[in-house]
Amino acid sequence: MLARSALRSSLRAAAPSAPRMFSSSAADRHAVAVLGASGGIGQPLSLLLKNDPLVTSLRLFDVRLAPGVAADIGHVNTPAVTTGYSPDGPEGGLKKALEGAELVVIPAGVPRKPGMTRDDLFNTNASIVRDLAKTAAEVCPKAHILVISNPVNSTVPIVAEVFKKAGVYDPKRLFGVTTLDVTRASTFLSGIAGAKPSETIVPCVGGHSGPTIVPLLSQAAQGSAVKAGEAYEKLVHRIQYGGDEVVKAKDGAGSATLSMAYAAAVFSNSLMRAIGGESNVVECTYVDSPLYKDQGVDFFSSKVTLSGEGVGEIHPVGKLSAEEEKLMEACLPELKKNIQKGVQWYGENP
């Protein structure tokens, strides 16, 4: 995807021996806060953001270790000024981390262990995300909020409810990060098709858990490598349950962190480029979407052209194969349940 090559050139441009010089254009400068910055995702994500030339101020917040992570990452010789914030630290806490933030990336929360579903994380992560969102709504109501914490299908609607209650909800500025599904689909299909991952683009629509992840292999140039039958079903299953593969391999030590950090860095870079005025930046992302509202599905991931405001054009899913129609039939009712669960929980636990 465009975004990936842009990130790669960003990474090249920011090679340690030759930090990139910046124009003074405000469009090039972005303050990014990472909430949950000391975790498995937070640390590598913060490092990748420090290496992204579009980031000039990097604020790392966590309930533990954030000043240490910031001190470490801060020695990387790229321009982003990096500061760590803990709840009671001398630098100030969460509010200070969020002051002036343009992007707020949230990987705070607990990850899965083998045998758990993402929904099993709901009870713990819902309140963590709600509380962080409350402070963001107060301190940086115009920031773009990028939610990583699971279950994304439910945590994103919770953030929307928090912002609505605070009277500052802008649906163009709220994103569930589903980039990892697209990343996995590209990796797995390119491996089968013998193609370059960078040229293997598989849109993934719906949500971010098992049957709600709908890979549109028919829309990938290499999709004919696995048209239907057993190979197709195996690939779809691997994309939908790629997270389980990592959870199992880590054997109790958590879920995907490094690939997720990469995916979130790609998405953040795309969003910053779009905010800075670049056109035709397209990513799949879980947003407040009109596509299936008539079926009670208020949030849906599909291709979105990012814009200066955040969400630009939300693209319909396009022509689906018979197999994909079936996947969509399984996705929508589950997604609707996950969304309702988040909204209802917030209604009872504002």
Ligand SMILES: NC(=O)c1ccc[n+]([C@@H]2O[C@H](COP(=O)([O-])OP(=O)(O)OC[C@H]3O[C@@H](n4cnc5c(N)ncnc54)[C@H](O)[C@@H]3O)[C@@H](O)[C@H]2O)c1
């Ligand atoms: N969207 C996706 O595609 C995707 C992919 C992978 C993981 N995830 C999810 O991301 C979340 C984080 O995963 P991880 O592996 O980094 O977990 P982790 O336990 O390694 O890190 C989580 C971090 O959050 C911090 N934290 C907890 N409560 C906090 C609070 N109130 N404020 C600030 N920080 C707080 C913890 O101290 C910890 O450092 C999980 O919910 C996981 O399921 C999502």
Ligand SMILES: O=C(O)C[C@H](O)C(=O)O
């Ligand atoms: O699988 C998980 O629990 C983490 C994440 O959502 C993933 O897709 O890897």
